[in-house]
Amino acid sequence: MATIITKEQQEKEKMVTLVSSDSEKFVVEQKVAEKSHVIKMVMNCCGIESPIPVRRVKGDILKSILEYCEKHSKGEAQEVMEKWDKEYMDKAEKDLVFFHDLMLASHFLHIQELVDLIAVTFAGMLKMKSPEEIRQKFNINNDLTKEQEEHIMTTFGWAFQPI
C-alpha cells in the first residue's frame, strides 16, 4: 500500500544544511535556500543530501540572511513585506561593519532582492548629509584640494530656496 504523504511532510523532507565559514550549521527548507541563486545552483548540481559549505559568509551574517530568505519565501502581502524589510534594514544599518558584511554576502550569494534593498537603504544613508559627514561615517579620505572643493561648492548652480 502506498503511503500518503501530505504536502507539509513533503516540504519537510526538502531540508538542506548550510555551513558558515566559522562552521556554524543552519538547517533550512530548500525553498528558503533557493532564494540565493548561488546556493540554488549548488543544490541543482550536487543535491541536498550533504551539507553545503558557504565559506565566505560568517555565521551571524548567514543567520541574518536566512532570516530574510525565510520571510521572503512565504509569499505574504506586499505591505507586510515592506514593513518587515524596513525593520530588518533599520536593525542592520545600526552596525556599519555588519551592514557591509551583509551587503557583500548578499552579492556573493546572489540574492538580487536583498542586494537592491541594501543599496536603496545605503543610498538613503547618503541623503541629507554634508560631504564631511559622509566622509566621517564611511571613513573616506578627502583627497580634494581646498581649491577643488571650493570650486565644487561655488559652482553649485541649483538653489532650492525661493528667490
Added chain:
Amino acid sequence: MNGWDEERALIPGLPDDIALDCIARVPHRFHPVICAVSRRWRDLVTASAFRLHRHRIGVAEDLILLIQAQPGGLSGAGRSKDEFRPPPCRLVAYNASMGEWRRAVGAVPVFARVTVVKGRVVVIGGWDPETLKPVGEVRVVDPVTGGWRPGKAMREARSFFGCGVAGGRVYVAGGHDSQKNALKTAEAYDVEDDEWVELPEMGEERDECQGLGVGGRFWAVSGYGTEGQGRFDPAAECYDPATGRWTKIEGVCEEIGGGDGPGSGIYAAAGERVRYVDGRGVREYGRGWREVGKGPEGMRAVAVAVEIGEETVFVTGVAEGGGMVGWVLEDGKWMRVSNPIGFSGSVYSAAVIRV
C-alpha cells in the same frame, strides 16, 4: 587580501561595483553634495557612465528644464511705459520623477532658448537683461551641479528663433536681429567641438518660428517676415543634413493654427513623430493632422511642450483664471503639476534630460 585597493576605494570596505550600485541610487537632488566627498566621487557622479548606470538600474529621473520669468518681475514700480522691462528669466529644473522645483543661481538672457544635446543642457540666445538687445550667448550647463561654462556664441545674435536638436546637433533658425529684422539664416552647433556652422538660408524669413528635431532632420515651423508682422506663414521648412538643403512643407499649420497663430498651441516632436498640443486636444502629423487625444482641462494657451520618452508629454500653459500651470500627459490622462510660489512665471522654452 581584499582584492581591491582599499586606499582608492569609493567606500572603504566595499568593492567599487557594489559601492557604485549604492551611490547610483542617491536621488539627483543630492548629487551636487556627494560630488564634494572626494575626487573619485566627483569624477564618478559627473561621468556620463553614471547616468547610464542609473538608467540601467531603473532609478533615472526626468528633469524638465525651463526658461521661466521670475514672478513679480514685470515692469518694476515707478517705471513709465517707455521704460517697460521684461521680467528677468531664470533656468528652472522641474524634476518630473520627484515633483521638485529648483532654479539655477543667477539670471539667463531674457527669452533664451534651452535645449538638451548629448547629455548636456545648452542655453542659447535671448536678450541681454540690461540693454534688451539680442545676444548670441551660449551656456553649457552641467545637469548635475547646475553650474555652467560659456560655450561659443552663435555667429549671429538673434531672439525669438526656432531651436531644436536633430542628429546630435543643435539647430537655430529665423528669429530677428537687433534691428528687428526677421531672419532667414540658420546655423548648427556641435556641443563637443564647441563650434557653430552656418547653414544655407531658408526660403523665407521666419521670426517667431518654432524649431523641431524630427528624426534626423530639423523643422522650422511657421514664423513671419519683416514686412508681414504677425501674419504667420502656414508652411514649415525642413533641413536635411544628408542633402544640406531646406525643403518646404506646405500647410503644416493651416488646419490647426486657425486665426490664432501659433501662440495658442505648441508643437512637440519625439523621434519621427510631430504632435501639436492646444486647449482643444493633442494632434499628430502625418499627411495632415489627426486628433489623438484630449487637451488638458482648463488650459487656455500653451507656452511650451516637451516629450518625455515616447509616451509622456509635459506642457505648461495659461490656466483659466490666469497663472502659469504645468500638465503631464501620461497613459492618455492629463495630470496637473503643482508649481510652488516662485515658479509661477511665464515659460518661454523647455527641454528634458534624463539624469
